[in-house]
Amino acid sequence: MPLLNTITTPYAEAFLQVAESRNEVDEVVTQAKSILELWNSCPEFSDAMSSPVLEVNQKKAALEKLFSSQVTPSFLNLLKLLADRQRIGLLNSVLERLLEIYREQRNIALATITSASALNEDQQSELLKKVQSIAGTDNLEIDLKVDSELLGGFVVNVGSKVIDASIAGQVRRLGLALAKVS
Template identity: 80%
Template sequence: MMPLLNTITTPYAEAFLQVAENRNEVDEVVAQSKSLLELWGQSSEFSEAMASPVLEVETKKAVLEKIFSKEITPSFLNLLKLLADRKRIGYLDAVLERLLELYREQRNIALATVTSATSLNEDQQAEILKTVQSVAGTDNLELNLKVDPNLIGGFVVNVGSKVIDASLSSQVRRLGLALAKVS
């Protein structure tokens, strides 16, 4: 995340994580953050409306209340309203990403992003998890699964600065480079 954005997001993320800890809601809040991030990413209309300076703060808060009051903890709803009040709701995704980052840091959880050509079934996920755990040197891992058909087949795993590229597209690329050297 960009340092400037961190200066905006970190205080909100830290404070909210503290509130969640005080209320024993951390696991719930983490799960809700992931769900909300997914919604935020899937619905550009929603995220754009929330970020829009044209929409009144009170309207944004009413929309947030209507959509989320039964879906998230009251403290989470308060965070959303606070962000709306402070005209920071457009940074919601960054605040939640930072919250998840802080959560993982506190619990020494490594984040592994697995990008595959097709959706992985549970057995494949378990197999990749084992491999990634040995590479990362920790059993404390969170998998972030993505699908990119451009990989043709296989997968790419990113854990911190380490990359495991077992994709067909990279193998084809390497083969092409090898053939280019030969000719």
């Protein structure tokens, strides 16, 4: 187990147990995704929480002000606990681990679909059917991303499987094939 998991897993497991005992698991998972999105999209927030310059009490006050009406009391307690223990800088890792454990417990496969441009509803629906057949399960969580460097097409990651149907991938494979010939 990597060192980071050694630190984050106990927090994630304990928090999931608390959420289960309070019948808040689905709500907490939704909140975790929202906070994770905020953490990843707002470097000012993550930098401030990770900063050694801010005192623990200031971090806790900021967390309370930001999230007291947005999350369950148990989630707010987790945030404060992480701040108290100087681990709030690992919040994203704790929440990612929490989501991993949640998916493992419920046999949910995570499929990351990265496309060159945003997919419309019909494209998402068609792709979802294909990904479900590849994954061998209907129990999927889809994470859609856009990466214009793909030039066109998409890349699907499900567990250890990768399906690269992007133009960038085709160009790369063509380059490798040409390199073998010469």
